[in-house]
Amino acid sequence: MTESAANNGLSCWHRLSPWAVLFLLLQGSLRFARDNLPLVLGAGAGVAFLEQIGPREVAIGGVFLALLAAVLSLRYYQRFRFRLDADVLVVQKGLFERTELKVGAERVQHMAIDEPVYMRPFDVVRFSVDTPGGKGTEVELPGIARNVAEALRERLGRQQVAAADATEASPAVATEEVVFRASARGLTLHGIASNYLFVYLAAAVPFLQVAERLGREHWQAVEGFLPLGWVVERPVMAATLAVSVLVSAVVLLSLTLVWWRFYGFTLVQYRDRFTQTSGLLNRQHQVLTLSKLQSVEWVQTPVGRLLRRGFLVCKQYGGVSEQEERAGGSFLVPALGLEAGRALSRRFWSALAPESALSTVHPYYRRAMAVRFGLAIAACAGLLALVTGAGAWWWLALAAPFVAMLFGHLRWRAVAWCYQGGFVQVRRGLLGRRTAMFPAANAQAVTITQSWFQRRRGLVSLHLSVxxxxxxxxxxxxxxxxxxxxxxxxxxxKDEAIAGATGMPTDSKRA
Amino acid sequence: MGFTNKPIEQASLPAVETLALAPVSPRFAPYQVLSALAQWLPLVVLLWLFIPFGMLLPWVPGVLAMLAMIGLPLLAALAWIEAKRREFGLREHDVVYRSGILVRRTTILPLVRIQHVETVSGPLERLFDLLRVRCFTAGGASADLVVRGLRQEEAEQVRQYLLGRIREQEPASAGGAND
Structure with missing residues (x-):
């Protein structure tokens, strides 16, 4: 079926690809394994439970669960159908409860096409759509033919381009233009600078418990394999070696994941629309419409600052957590140098001057942060000392002021702001930096707070809701x-009053 | 028409800092006092029922009673003062709400940003003929502005006014506002 034929046939009901049953089963199994991994490996309760009931019973239970999952996937496939009614995507689905979802093209803020490696031989992709109101993915078509997905993207995106053409602010890029392509060096540096290193280290902790248990059980084999005598003789060198190996392994893991997620990253602009394509085995296409863009964040991790690297997060309606950002929950442009980051920000809003002349906040902020943090540490340490009776906690309470002063100073140095040309820029962080940039007209509400301490010194805190x-x-x-x-x-x-007078729908009201 | 970026005359802008706001209903202060005290009531009942006072040091019940005698009136007084200092105002293009004693918080919500308005009241609020107005904007999971301390009639008027303004701002093609 050609794309135009698919385009014309979209008004009829479509089912998922038959391969989708397999993918649903696979996806469900992976999700189940991922969700329950911490329980099995972390606390050790899962391992103990499995040992208790025996391997044969575990195998029978596994087969039963697999059969149940297969039947449910088949049923889900049978009940899932979708079509395009004019510019409205209609989806009917539900295992036990019938649900009908309708998403109008004008409400779509983000579209993504995923091609996991196991779907590629069958030319089947995963298509998802987000709307401003939804916290996560609003509609997901978990396995449809690629040409149908592309036709859907084309039809739903056409409305947005037409709306952008109606506004004079849309950039005049009439043909497709490659805006940014991540180089191999850039991706490698992005992997090294990734904050996720620490998350991986934390995730490795449960495995240490399992490794220790296995080590105790097979002590003889370990003794023959490792030069334990040498370790006892040179403990410092052994510890250094162990830490180096661990850090290298984590860096390697981080690099692998960055390459997996962002390999071949290309950002293409066509009029009001930016499309990014990336992924080593799991190809992902994400679409961002400029009129839906609310704010842009320039992020530099502590290592990223040393390497002068960072990444941009383009934010639309609805907050996304930092974990979701990296997992593909938002439109992220990785592997950027300082200049490339600034240039790309200016492409989103030409009047923006990124990170220009940022002013630090008043030094009293440093004191306020130090006092808050110091009191929190001292209170925790005091409480622990009283509960446990261990004197070491009192030492921590005594050290609290010094730690708090350092924390306050780092926090104060990170926070900076600028209001210029109708754009607000606010930087925050501790060792890393996150600079939010957005047009003032995108603000949803304004709050001014003033504590008694600030009143005496003529200061305020300004909170802008975007x-x-x-x-x-x-x-x-x-x-x-x-x-x-x-x-x-x-x-x-004023913007909205003008838009109301001319009858032109502004994006905030369309949301 | 080309893109323009003319400077704005600061002095000509309406100033939030000099804005005169109206206090909320006088009935809000007694409600706030009762509400504040009611929050501590379950703890007091639990202490009374489950702590065997015979097992404590002889001076502990006295100290607890003294703390309650000083703490509860202080709590009530703070709640009363805080309620008296709450202010509310409607301007041509936005809603303004001010609250707090030690930390004064002024929230300004442009009417054009309001997507949804609702009124809520608990049993204690109904006893004092009070209603809360909750205003939601795009992208937020919770209300961006909650105006507390309005009389029921006044709150209904505010809600109707806000909904009317939202409908006025809606483009002709779009649907009406939710309520």
């Missing part, structure tokens, strides 16, 4: 805080 999440500028002079608040409100209310 549809992608809140942004705060703490401890700035009251005059500046009120000036920005008044101007942000003016821009929001």
């Amino acid at each position: 549809a992608s999440g809140p942004v705060s500028i703490p401890f700035i002079p009251a005059a500046d805080g009120y000036r920005i608040a008044n101007e942000v409100l003016y821009r929001v209310e």
Whole structure:
């Protein structure tokens, strides 16, 4: 079936590809294994339970579960159908409960086509659509023919391009243009700089428990394999070697995952629409419409700052956690150098001057942070000392002021802000940096807070709610805080008043 | 029409800092006091029922009673003062709400950003003829602004006004606002 034929046939009901049954089964099994892995490996309760009931019973249980999953997947496939009614995607699904979902093309803020490696031989892909109201993926078609998915993307995206053409702010890129392509060096540096190194280290902790148990059980074999005598003689060198091996393994894992996720990353712009394609085995196509873009974040991890690397996160309606960001939950552009990051930000909003002349907040913020953090440490340490009776906790309580001062200083140095040309930029962090950038007219609400301490010193904290999440500028002079608040409100209310008068729907109201 | 970016005359902008707001209903203060005390009631009952006072040191019940005698009136007084300092205002293009004693919080929500408005009241609020107005914007899971301390009639008027303004702002092609 050609794409145009698929395009024309979209108004009829379609079923998922028959291969989707297999994929649903596989996907469900992987999800089950992933969700229960910490229980089995982490606390050890799962392992103990499995040992208790015996391997034959475990195998029978496994076969029964697999059969049940196969039947449920088949039933899900039978009840799943979709079609395009004019510009509305209609999906009917549900195992025990019939659900009908309708998503209008004008409400689509994000579309993605995934091609996992096991789907590729069958030319089947996974198609998903997000809307501004949804916290996660609103509609997912878990296994459809590639040409149908591309036709769907084309039809749903056409409405957005037409809306962008109606606004004068849309950039004049009339033909497809490759905006950014991640190089091998860039991806490698991105992997080294990734914050996920620490997450991997934390995830490795449960495995240590299992390794220790296995080591105790097979002590003789371990003794023959490792030069334990040498380890006892040179403990410092052995510990250094062990840490080096562990760090190298984690870096290697991080690199593998970055290459897996972002291999061949290409960002293409066509009018108001940015499309990114990436993935080594699991090819992913994500679409971002500029009119739905709420804010952009320039992120640098501590290692990334040393390497002068970072990545951009393009945020639309609805907040996404930092874990979801990296897992593909938002539109992320990796492997950027400082200049490339700035240039790309300017491509989203040409009047934006990224990270230009950021001002630090008042030094009282440093003191406030140190006091809060110091009190929290001292209280925890004091409580632990009283409960456990161990004197070591009192030493921690005594050290709290020094740790708190360092924390306060690092926090204060990280926080900076700028309001220029109608754009707000706010940087935060501790050792790493995250700079949020957005047009003032994208603000949803403005809050000004002033504690008794701030009142005495003529300071305020300004909180701007953006549809992608809140942004705060703490401890700035009251005059500046009120000036920005008044101007942000003016821009929001004036823009919308003009749009209302001309009958032109603005994006915030379309949401 | 080309893109323009003219500077804005700061002095001509409406100022939030000098805005005069109206206090919320006088009935909100007694409600707030009762509400604050009611939060501690379950703890007091639990302590009374489950702590065998005979097993404690002889001075502990006295200290607890003294803490309650000082703490509860203090709590009530703070709740009363806080309620008296809550203010609310409707401007041509936004809703403004101010609250807090030690930390003063002023929230301004542009009317054009409101997607959904609802009114809520608990049993204690109904006893005092009070209603909460909750305003939601796009992208947020919880309400962006909760106006507490309005009389039922006043809250209904505010809700109707906000819904009316939302309908006015809606483009002709779009559907009406939710309520």
